[in-house]
Amino acid sequence: MHIHWFKYSSPQTFYPLAGKMIPWFAALAVLLTIAGLYVSFAIAPTDFQQGEAYRIIFVHVPAAWMSMFIYIVMAGWAALGLGFNARLSAMMAQALAPTGAIFTLLALVTGSLWGKPMWGAWWVWDARLTSELILLFLYLGFMALQSSIDDPRRADRAGALLALVGVVNVPIIYFSVKWWNTLHQGSTINMGVAPKMAMTMLLGMLLMALAFWMYSIAVALMRVRCIMLERERSTDWVKALSTGGQA
Amino acid sequence: MQWASWSAFFNMGGYAFYVWFSFGLTALCLIWEVLALRKRSQQALRLSQLLAQD
Amino acid sequence: MNTRKTNAKTNAWTSAWLTVLKRDLLLALRRRSDIATTLFFFVIVSSLFPLGIGPEAAVLSSIAPGVLWVAALLAGMISLSRLFAADFTDGTLEQMLLAPQPLAWLVTAKILAHWLVCGLPVVLLAPLIGLQYALPNEALLVLVYSLLLGTPALSLIGAIGAALTLGVRGSGLLVALLVLPLYIPALIFGAGAVAASQHGMSAQAHLSLLAACSLLSLVLAPLATAAALRISVE
């Protein structure tokens, strides 16, 4: 068990393994997206309050879920990397960050596109949007720190520590923003999630979230392969791979 | 089916811009990410190929 | 026998901690201009707002809690880069790492010194600036309380950022990017306390939450800072 883990945690063995896994996750992502879009547009009924605009939640809510989920997973990899000095874990954390940041950005933009027809304003300081914005800052901080440290080992470990500090802070930040929000706004409009939401709506969001999840795994594996190639540039296995692959 | 016609579908009850912009932007970002990564890995391979020839 | 051993250990811990604290305070005393810079920054930032917004007392007093807290937060942040940078380049940081006492323990002395030099003066000066913003007396008092309870959290959390960006290019800007999002809870509770007292409500809940933030950072931040320093010194 122990030996197995370390075998696959070496870049040289993980690189081809990840290569084999990517198509499967990509295919799953495509299938789930098709199913999710079908449910979102063809089956889910029109919302009697919000009309068709509510359909934005089928991207907004899954994107927001993924943005938070990816941060937690990233911190998990970071903790593993710090605890066991495992290079692969740190690379996984690094590979997840841009995807998480993209989902955060999408959650923000789609949230604001949803808010314009509903609230009449592109941006409302509602607790969820504000927390997403802060989450985006956390992602950007992580990426900026990693990219400004030249030594890969230090970059890995510093980034990992920052991710852990961030993940401890996320609930505190979320709570404080919520507190601030209830103090300053009498009533907040609850985004999309009506009290008795139709099952089909929930199904649509779940399918889209699963699709995003599979997509994230596929993309993170692609990125971790890139990181391996760039870091291990001067090793024999990458050189062999690059010349063999082109021939 | 929810929609009377294709044009009703595209019209999205008058919210076409908001709905299609959201979905379109999401699709665009995700596809761009995949393409950018593919390019990055090709570049990395090309560079190490150059290194290997030295 | 055993108690004597524990006693000796406690003494060694206290003496090393006091050494670090005294050294940093002595250094600050020999470079008084550094303290002045932070204070001056605080004063100038908070004086810019009335110039940008207009001198109307009602408007100024309604934005005062937020403005003063943000100014205090920025003043604390710009002084962060000095926290470990000099120790890193002259090698005294290595001495701290090799001291027999845990690094996290010694780090608290450094953070306390930093707070005494950069945080406390801002806390003491804040009510004067508050007067310029037409804050009533009770609100001024709450402002001082909130800063007194909250600025230690800023120094503690800031230390993590300072340690992580040690010797990194562009560390001044980077530390802002890392640390400012983490400052948000302190800002919300701190400015909220002052605003609550302005509206005739009790600031108790805000102040308690602020104290909780500081206590939590007191427990966790030195450990994280110590870990970050070990990573950065490698």
Add this chain to the structure above:
Amino acid sequence: MLIAQDLACVRGDRLLFKRVGFELSAGGLLYVLGENGTGKSSLLRMLCGLLMPEQGEIFWQNKKIKENAENYLPNLTYIGHLNGLKDDLTALENLQISARLAGNDVTDKQTLAALSAIGIARCANLPARVLSQGQKRRVALAMLWLTQSQLWILDEPFAALDVAATEVLATRLGEHMANGGMTIITTHQDVAINARNTQTLRLNA
């Protein structure tokens, strides 16, 4: 006894050394030799626990140093290529603070004695800012007259020292080893140091 087993060091994407190991017992002196950039300083920092080895373990009294820092660090004095002096503090203050941090509660008198042992008592009350490179180095090295630790790890201690100071330092190192101490040293100078057993470790690029 200090034992290093199978150490490897990676900086950036370069492997500096691997399979480095040695055993150092009481009274032993270890020279670490090698060209610039072969990882001498990295090895010393590794032995102090400042740098995590990519591979391998270091034992002090048969216990891993990273799990047993509480017992290891009081027995260690490290003087790296940085002197660890604050420009705004006087030589005396600097030395005293360094010694106290390392766990030696020294008096002014003891500190002054250490400074005069290495021949810079007259600089005691000058701020470190005005001292020359050689004088700063001597202030840092004066620590060796204050410490009681058994293991000394010194990175280029003789660099920037004049002949007289070099001789004084070499004598001090000899005394340390005669009292059962151990020293690990990197140096470019050819200095004779007395020790019960002397080993050499050569790092190659």
